[in-house]
Amino acid sequence: MLGTTDSPGETDQYGPGETSPTPPFHERFEDALPSPEKIAAVRERLETAGVKYVMSCWIDLFGIPKTKPVPMSDFDSLCAGKGPQFAVHSISYVPELTPADPDQIMVPDLDAVYICPWDSSTAFIFADLYWEGAPYNVCPRQALRRAVKDAREAGYVGFAGVEPEFIVMRWNEDGQPVKAFDDDPAAGHGVRPRRQAFGYDVEYSCDSMPFLKELMDILNGLGWQLHDVVAEGAYSQFELDFHYTHLLEMADRLVFLRILLKEVAKQHGLFVTFMPKPTVGDWRSGAHINFSLRSVTDLDRNLFKRPDGEWSEASRHAVGGLLAHSEALTAIACSTVNSYNGLVPRVGGFEGGTVTWAPTNITYGHNNRSAQFRLPQSRYCIENRAADMCMNPYLSLALTLSAAVEGVTQAIDPGAPTDQDLYAMTQQEIDAAGIRRLPRTLFDAIQCLAKDPLAEKVLGPTMLNSFLAYKTDEWERYHQAVTDWEVAEYLRLY
Numbered sequence: 188m189l190g191t192t193d194s195p196g197e198t199d200q201y202g203p204g205e206t207s208p209t210p211p212f213h214e215r216f217e218d219a220l221p222s223p224e225k226i227a228a229v230r231e232r233l234e235t236a237g238v239k240y241v242m243s244c245w246i247d248l249f250g251i252p253k254t255k256p257v258p259m260s261d262f263d264s265l266c267a268g269k270g271p272q273f274a275v276h277s278i279s280y281v282p283e284l285t286p287a288d289p290d291q292i293m294v295p296d297l298d299a300v301y302i303c304p305w306d307s308s309t310a311f312i313f314a315d316l317y318w319e320g321a322p323y324n325v326c327p328r329q330a331l332r333r334a335v336k337d338a339r340e341a342g343y344v345g346f347a348g349v350e351p352e353f354i355v356m357r358w359n360e361d362g363q364p365v366k367a368f369d370d371d372p373a374a375g376h377g378v379r380p381r382r383q384a385f386g387y388d389v390e391y392s393c394d395s396m397p398f399l400k401e402l403m404d405i406l407n408g409l410g411w412q413l414h415d416v417v418a419e420g421a422y423s424q425f426e427l428d429f430h431y432t433h434l435l436e437m438a439d440r441l442v443f444l445r446i447l448l449k450e451v452a453k454q455h456g457l458f459v460t461f462m463p464k465p466t467v468g469d470w471r472s473g474a475h476i477n478f479s480l481r482s483v484t485d486l487d488r489n490l491f492k493r494p495d496g497e498w499s500e501a502s503r504h505a506v507g508g509l510l511a512h513s514e515a516l517t518a519i520a521c522s523t524v525n526s527y528n529g530l531v532p533r534v535g536g537f538e539g540g541t542v543t544w545a546p547t548n549i550t551y552g553h554n555n556r557s558a559q560f561r562l563p564q565s566r567y568c569i570e571n572r573a574a575d576m577c578m579n580p581y582l583s584l585a586l587t588l589s590a591a592v593e594g595v596t597q598a599i600d601p602g603a604p605t606d607q608d609l610y611a612m613t614q615q616e617i618d619a620a621g622i623r624r625l626p627r628t629l630f631d632a633i634q635c636l637a638k639d640p641l642a643e644k645v646l647g648p649t650m651l652n653s654f655l656a657y658k659t660d661e662w663e664r665y666h667q668a669v670t671d672w673e674v675a676e677y678l679r680l681y
């Protein structure tokens with residue numbers, strides 16, 4: 188996408204945030220329950236803020252939060268694991284259990300509490316699922332906790348920032364979705380001359396400020412240290428740059444942000460889409476993952492930076508691990524059919540040129556935005572550019588962490604960096620450099636995911652099989668659909 192400051196991880200001071208960067212993974216339900224002292228402290232905070240209702244949210248296979256709202260009068264029962272129970276297997280594409288099996292029980296994480304900015308009577312609390320006294324094996328939040336535990340035992344802690352991009356839309360008088368901040372006539376409804384690029388534009392930033400100001404105030408009020416808002420390449424497309432944190436908190440923030448953006452947009456008569464590529468001529472909406480490692484024994488030192496300011500051997504080996512598992516990671520971080528419409532080098536009729544700035548090849552480079560993995564000039568983290576807002580952030584960050592730690596502990600050599608424009612390289616040059624192509628379709632990606640042993644370890648066989656089964660069905664349903672393009676291309680030609 189456009190050359191932003193990419194704020195997550197902008198400095199090298201990755202100190203721990205307000206919550207522990209190594210949240211525990213509890214093998215037993217009883218051990219996961221918060222202490223009475225913690226419950227009392229959080230209850231007092233919520234009641235003082237005027238909270239009357241609690242939405243304790245577990246996360247489904249695709250990163251979507253689910254809940255049963257409860258009144259504050261049931262807060263203590265909720266925290267004791269005696270709140271609502273769920274038949275997760277009835278609605279979440281995980282049919283390994285039957286109607287005769289026990290329900291799942293959620294344990295709220297009292298370090299993941301968000302008082303609702305648009306309705307202060309309500310609080311959101313993220314939760315972990317347990318089943319028959321143990322972590323539920325199709326709980327993405329538990330998968331990330333387990334990956335953090337494994338990394339901690341190897342001596343490492345992961346931090347990440349994510350650059351969320353999205354498009355703001357509205358419904359027109361004909362009930363059709365159109366860009367919210369686009370004052371030119373629709374196609375076929377008047378003169379539509381060549382227009383100013385939307386990216387960085389002051390006029391369109393001004394037009395968007397009633398919506399953006401509310402978002403900026405909310406994010407700063409949440410303590411996320413918002414650095415800037417970017418008018419991106421597509422009309423009505425924006426990126427939010429806020430501060431990094433540890434992996435579980437970043438995944439929670441991204442899920443809460445998706446809720447927040449949609450709810451705030453509704454109050455302005457708008458709606459937000461995270462669909463990566465809503466039209467052919469649009470820039471892709473991504474969600475670049477900026478990742479770094481620290482030592483368990485020294486959380487103040489970024490392991491990717493040498494004392495002399497150069498990139499460390501640990502950073503190279505972490506890249507090696509990420510390259511080794513790139514296809515599987517892409518299947519999780521670019522998880523829809525539509526994701527792969529954006530992972531192309533050029534698009535005809537593209538606003539702002541023809542080059543997409545999206546990654547298409549599995550390689551790394553120093554500040555090279557045409558590579559999948561970028562080592563930025565402004566900070567010491569590895570940026571994975573093949574990720575979008577449809578991803579399950581818990582699974583994406585869990586696999587990112589595990590692949591990077593594998594790279595460091597096994598000293599995986601990433602090979603030479605690609606510090607040239609990949610869009611300008613010939614296929615022969617790419618082949619000679621030994622550079623692999625990113626998966627071209629969701630089907631290609633999930634075939635690679637199915638064969639990756641680290642992915643099976645991180646997700647567990649049950650969750651991996653459920654993910655593969657649903658995504659295979661998604662691909663088959665898409666592949667069977669007859670599109671407008673096919674009708675226009677073939678109906679009269681043959």
